[in-house]
Amino acid sequence: MTAPVFLAPAAPREAGGQYVLDGAEGRHAAVAQRLQVGERLDIVDGQGTRLRAVVTELRGAELVFTVESVVREPASPLRLTLVQALAKADRDEQAVEAAVECGVDAVIPWQADRSIVQWRGERAHRARARWESRVLAATKQARRSWLPPVGGLVTSRQLAARGPSIVVLDAAATMALADVALPPSGELLVAVGPEGGVSEAELAALQAAGAQAARLGPHVMRTSTAGPVAIALLSQRLGRWN
Secondary structure, eight states, X not given: OOOOEEEOXXXXXXXXXXXXXXXXXXXXXXXXXXXXXTOEEEEXXXXXXXXXXXXXXXXXXXXXXXXXEEEEOOOOXXXXXXXXXXXXXXXXXXHHHHHHHHTOSEEEEXXXXXXXXXXXXXXXXXXXXXXXXHHHHHHHHTTOSBOOOBOOOEEHHHHHTTGXXXXXXXTTOSSBGGGSXXXXXXXXXXXXXXXXXXXXXXXXXXXXXXXXXXXXXXXXXXXXXXXXXHHHHHHHHTTTTO
């Protein structure tokens, strides 16, 4: 079984030393997961550094670990970003969580024309915090060393300004996602509409800016499913799962 992962952005980078895991992550390791002396764990900084460690002492709601090795996991040359439209019944959060488990590199919330949910004022702060919490939990669940950032909310006009780097999932598109040409580096944004789909006006504006429309396959998926499936298919094409 793989070692559980805990996030410590300021974690040490040297092998051989003893360090303390405290705070929320320390409580999670010592109290919730009840790790014992001699058990292994990974400490990640969210930026590609992984410390392979072993528990050497328990101190209530924190623990002491010894770093056995330091591994640097480079970022992929092509960054996959899920642009997820806001959706009701937490389906946008479900999409983000699953996409992180599937390997997405970043997520951006999108206030699409047909989004019933609206992010405004204090509600926007709470909603984004929930997205960030889901991303963190999924990163640890998937044992990842990179923590995908949650970008700021974008409108359809702001999204169109990103231009040719966008692939819009559309069930009526003639081109399959498997046939989309992938750039060797940079960023590829995968845009997924809300329950009612991407509006004709949005699609036209995005395509006018250079975006491509693509379909996943013969079936129409929920907004909570389409993004993670697309990220999984693209990750396979990029050789991330080989």
